Amino acid sequence: MPAILINGQPAEHISVLDRGFQYGDGLFETLRVSAGKPCCWMQHMARLSKGCQVLRILMPEPALLLSEAMSLCSGEVDAVLKIIVTRGTGERGYAPPAQAVTTRVLSLSSAVVFPSAHYRDGVPVRVCDTRLANNPTLAGIKHLNRLEQVMARAEWHAEGESMPLAAEGLMLDNDNNVIEGTMSNLFCVQKSGSGPVLKTPLLTQCGVKGIARENIIKVAEAAGIFVREITLGLADLYRSQELFLCNTLMGIWPVRQLEEQLFPVGPVTRQLSQALESLRD
Amino acid sequence: MPAILINGQPAEHISVLDRGFQYGDGLFETLRVSAGKPCCWMQHMARLSKGCQVLRILMPEPALLLSEAMSLCSGEVDAVLKIIVTRGTGERGYAPPAQAVTTRVLSLSSAVVFPSAHYRDGVPVRVCDTRLANNPTLAGIKHLNRLEQVMARAEWHAEGESMPLAAEGLMLDNDNNVIEGTMSNLFCVQKSGSGPVLKTPLLTQCGVKGIARENIIKVAEAAGIFVREITLGLADLYRSQELFLCNTLMGIWPVRQLEEQLFPVGPVTRQLSQALESLRD
Numbered sequence: 315m316p317a318i319l320i321n322g323q324p325a326e327h328i329s330v331l332d333r334g335f336q337y338g339d340g341l342f343e344t345l346r347v348s349a350g351k352p353c354c355w356m357q358h359m360a361r362l363s364k365g366c367q368v369l370r371i372l373m374p375e376p377a378l379l380l381s382e383a384m385s386l387c388s389g390e391v392d393a394v395l396k397i398i399v400t401r402g403t404g405e406r407g408y409a410p411p412a413q414a415v416t417t418r419v420l421s422l423s424s425a426v427v428f429p430s431a432h433y434r435d436g437v438p439v440r441v442c443d444t445r446l447a448n449n450p451t452l453a454g455i456k457h458l459n460r461l462e463q464v465m466a467r468a469e470w471h472a473e474g475e476s477m478p479l480a481a482e483g484l485m486l487d488n489d490n491n492v493i494e495g496t497m498s499n500l501f502c503v504q505k506s507g508s509g510p511v512l513k514t515p516l517l518t519q520c521g522v523k524g525i526a527r528e529n530i531i532k533v534a535e536a537a538g539i540f541v542r543e544i545t546l547g548l549a550d551l552y553r554s555q556e557l558f559l560c561n562t563l564m565g566i567w568p569v570r571q572l573e574e575q576l577f578p579v580g581p582v583t584r585q586l587s588q589a590l591e592s593l594r595d
Numbered sequence: 596m597p598a599i600l601i602n603g604q605p606a607e608h609i610s611v612l613d614r615g616f617q618y619g620d621g622l623f624e625t626l627r628v629s630a631g632k633p634c635c636w637m638q639h640m641a642r643l644s645k646g647c648q649v650l651r652i653l654m655p656e657p658a659l660l661l662s663e664a665m666s667l668c669s670g671e672v673d674a675v676l677k678i679i680v681t682r683g684t685g686e687r688g689y690a691p692p693a694q695a696v697t698t699r700v701l702s703l704s705s706a707v708v709f710p711s712a713h714y715r716d717g718v719p720v721r722v723c724d725t726r727l728a729n730n731p732t733l734a735g736i737k738h739l740n741r742l743e744q745v746m747a748r749a750e751w752h753a754e755g756e757s758m759p760l761a762a763e764g765l766m767l768d769n770d771n772n773v774i775e776g777t778m779s780n781l782f783c784v785q786k787s788g789s790g791p792v793l794k795t796p797l798l799t800q801c802g803v804k805g806i807a808r809e810n811i812i813k814v815a816e817a818a819g820i821f822v823r824e825i826t827l828g829l830a831d832l833y834r835s836q837e838l839f840l841c842n843t844l845m846g847i848w849p850v851r852q853l854e855e856q857l858f859p860v861g862p863v864t865r866q867l868s869q870a871l872e873s874l875r876d
Contacts, residue, residue, distance in 0.1 A: 318611060327608035328616060330599060330700050335609060337741035338619030406704055408748035408777055419611050423687055447728030448769055452742060459740035460618035467689035488729055496689055
């Protein structure tokens with residue numbers, strides 16, 4: 315059982331009248347905890363704040379969240395902190411309560427240890443049947459309506475199915491644009507006249523703007539690599555030189571196979587992995 | 596505080612690890628309670644069962660749900676029963692647990708008393724800016740991912756705003772098709788050579804297939820009125836003779852005004868309201 319603070323108090327249960335439970339009316343952040351501290355705190359707070367603005371939920375004081383986070387993370391060498399923020403309890407009905415009191419839930423769980431081969435050799439990736447629906451208002455933010463990801467992730471099992479076992483699944487929107495993985499963002503490296511170009515799907519219609527994605531764009535630009543956020547189809551991925559996935563917890567996973575096609579673990583992926591690691595430490 | 600049963604036990608709180616809270620990974624039903632019994636029980640169970648099939652959640656035994664519902668509803672002349680079913684608790688991550696144990700939450704709350712003028716004179720209705728995203732897999736079922744409805748309902752206040760106060764808001768999809776109200780389904784009555792035709796949006800891409808909607812289609816067909824589930828735009832509504840909204844709790848609300856345009860409370864709406872009432876008793 316993970317350590318949990320609900321509105322600052324140790325607890326494990328929440329009111330069934332909480333609108334997070336009733337409607338998914340809230341947001342979350344998943345943070346890597348390293349050396350007793352949550353990583354990339356300011357970036358996670360910025361995204362949470364953006365989400366609160368979009369949903370018009372009163373954002374908890376970041377200083378309060380930080381003090382609660384620090385009390386959970388203290389002494390943790392390597393762990394995961396999840397922060398859930400909801401509109402709080404309400405009566406039956408969709409209308410947000412006039413006097414909503416934001417609920418905050420911070421929970422600490424064990425670090426996930428990914429196979430070292432994922433980083434060295436890359437991972438096999440499948441294309442999911444489940445699509446991401448376009449909703450420009452909710453695009454980019456990390457809200458609690460996650461049935462599309464649940465349905466997509468349920469399409470395959472990590473173990474016990476025919477080889478190759480997919481480590482992740484890519485999700486497309488209804489217009490056949492590639493958007494992201496079920497739990498990760500996606501980048502591809504393509505040749506151009508003036509060196510490699512790093513491309514990642516534009517997330518204006520759906521998808522989650524990951525903190526790792528943000529950091530990779532930063533380190534790539536700092537390294538002089540041209541980055542484009544752009545509409546991408548599967549064909550664009552298949553004609554790429556390199557592909558990789560990222561999120562806050564896993565860092566960068568090179569893609570060695572997308573459906574039937576093989577990819578090398580290439581130099582740009584290696585370079586960005588190292589740059590991201592140095593940023594994380 | 597409403598009376599609540601969680602997995603058969605009186606309780607008011609649920610684990611924060613419940614996937615209903617974490618991801619909106621579940622379903623719900625809202626039932627009218629009359630004379631100590633939930634109304635249209637079999638139809639609500641059929642929709643819940645369909646939803647469980649789509650989400651691959653193990654459906655609780657209907658007999659168990661009924662016995663719990665009856666224990667809450669006993670002696671209630673007029674009330675509202677909400678049933679929430681989720682995939683149960685799980686570890687962090689979207690993948691459904693291999694051994695998921697369904698959570699069921701039954702809660703009873705007071706009947707909502709709507710103004711009698713809503714039925715006699717009809718209601719003013721607005722068109723919401725928030726759109727419903729297309730997701731054919733999730734269309735029709737009543738799942739817990741309800742941020743679109745929350746955002747749409749937050750666009751206006753029931754009180755204190757400029758007249759006319761909207762009683763409900765219509766939601767369109769991204770292709771400008773009219774789908775439903777934030778908490779209701781929609782019908783329009785149009786002239787044809789062989790008498791009035793009742794039309795209601797086709798809900799194959801998004802929207803919730805309401806039990807009242809289902810019953811209205813039945814009573815209309817039984818009365819010899821031709822019913823079509825069809826793609827409808829706002830222009831189709833504006834050139835209709837009658838408009839009305841429905842849900843399980845409110846029955847039928849004639850629409851007397853959609854944005855600037857006025858509508859009469861017409862004979863087909865009256866006829867169907869009476870027929871639906873007689874079915875409800």
